[in-house]
Amino acid sequence: MTCDTESVWKKVRHGTASAAEARADEKFDSVDRSCATVNPTMTTIIDGNEVADQIQSEVSTCVDTLRDDGVTPGLATVLMSDDGASETYVSMKQRTCEELGIESFHHEIDPDEPAEVLFDRIDELNEDPAVHGILVQMPVPDHVEKRAVLERIDPVKDVDGFHPENVGKLVAGNARYKPCTPHGVQKMLAAYDIETEGRDAVVVGRSDIVGKPMANLFIQRDDGGNATTTVCHSRTDDLAAKTREADILVAAAGVPEMIDGEMVGEGATVVDVGINRVDADNEKGYELVGDVDFESAKEKASAITPVPGGVGPLTIAMLMYNTVKGASLQSGVPVDLP
Numbered sequence: 001m002t003c004d005t006e007s008v009w010k011k012v013r014h015g016t017a018s019a020a021e022a023r024a025d026e027k028f029d030s031v032d033r034s035c036a037t038v039n040p041t042m043t044t045i046i047d048g049n050e051v052a053d054q055i056q057s058e059v060s061t062c063v064d065t066l067r068d069d070g071v072t073p074g075l076a077t078v079l080m081s082d083d084g085a086s087e088t089y090v091s092m093k094q095r096t097c098e099e100l101g102i103e104s105f106h107h108e109i110d111p112d113e114p115a116e117v118l119f120d121r122i123d124e125l126n127e128d129p130a131v132h133g134i135l136v137q138m139p140v141p142d143h144v145e146k147r148a149v150l151e152r153i154d155p156v157k158d159v160d161g162f163h164p165e166n167v168g169k170l171v172a173g174n175a176r177y178k179p180c181t182p183h184g185v186q187k188m189l190a191a192y193d194i195e196t197e198g199r200d201a202v203v204v205g206r207s208d209i210v211g212k213p214m215a216n217l218f219i220q221r222d223d224g225g226n227a228t229t230t231v232c233h234s235r236t237d238d239l240a241a242k243t244r245e246a247d248i249l250v251a252a253a254g255v256p257e258m259i260d261g262e263m264v265g266e267g268a269t270v271v272d273v274g275i276n277r278v279d280a281d282n283e284k285g286y287e288l289v290g291d292v293d294f295e296s297a298k299e300k301a302s303a304i305t306p307v308p309g310g311v312g313p314l315t316i317a318m319l320m321y322n323t324v325k326g327a328s329l330q331s332g333v334p335v336d337l338p
């Protein structure tokens, strides 16, 4: 077996190999000189729980700072759904609040109630000085207009960052609240020293809550940004040709295991935002799978996030971060958020 690291670098210098290929190769080279073949065991499995714990401990310090000044950060969650997954996620958010000393106020509204009931509740929470952040768990019932819900929340308390004022500020490069999931992805890449600047980022999915803000963060002139960014979606021709070019591939289409190893370039970082419950023969009756076929993608990737234990925990950590930021903005007590 011969080692072809030198030849890959030559190709990079001549513009015929991507930087990701070279980086992957360099990594193999640093461990094993006989690196002609890809060693799948070299893939870094990104630990979302560990990154989330780190962020939460920093957020917790900020909570202490606020409390020393007489301010207890408060997050209101509103659930208007009977969906089991939504209930699980809301209770996880409440539990994390408790761990960090953030007060949580939970509100449930019967999904058969008219939209006005939800709007009235949002109005009350907008007025409540103990509430610094308001999260209305999505999805809301069909008879409730999602857009109207997002616009009803006071933008200063909109810790999801979904209100058009906050979307505008984000796009303008002056974010108030970065949306939790894409912000979490940035934190995760930073924690693993995965550079975005100058690299090709490909986002699959154009949702308002993940795809669009993720792409916006990737193109900002900022840490975690400066990436050359492509947004793909259900109408994209030859999706695999696009995804294979990615140095950083973010799968956020909401389609179980749609991104397989064939669609991943050698040495890419693969970030799986999908959280899909699929039927399974276990006591829960379901299992969680991402938008990425983990086993085949892992063979190609230099780093990959699992589901569960990947992006999900970061979403919650960044919600706590935004709630503390909200408490600071609304009280005028400064905090030192990471």
Ligand SMILES: Nc1nc(=O)c2c([nH]1)NC[C@@H]1CN(c3ccc(C(=O)N[C@@H](CCC(=O)O)C(=O)O)cc3)C=[N+]21
Binding pocket: 088, 089, 092, 135, 136, 137, 138, 139, 160, 180, 275, 288, 307, 308, 309, 310, 311, 312, 313, 314, 315, 316
């Ligand atoms: N207004 C609003 N804001 C949201 O942020 C929001 C929302 N609506 N609606 C639903 C989605 C979904 N979401 C998740 C957050 C954490 C995990 C998470 O931590 N998952 C764990 C596993 C959880 C399990 O075991 O079921 C993991 O991936 O390791 C999952 C999903 C936030 N969402």
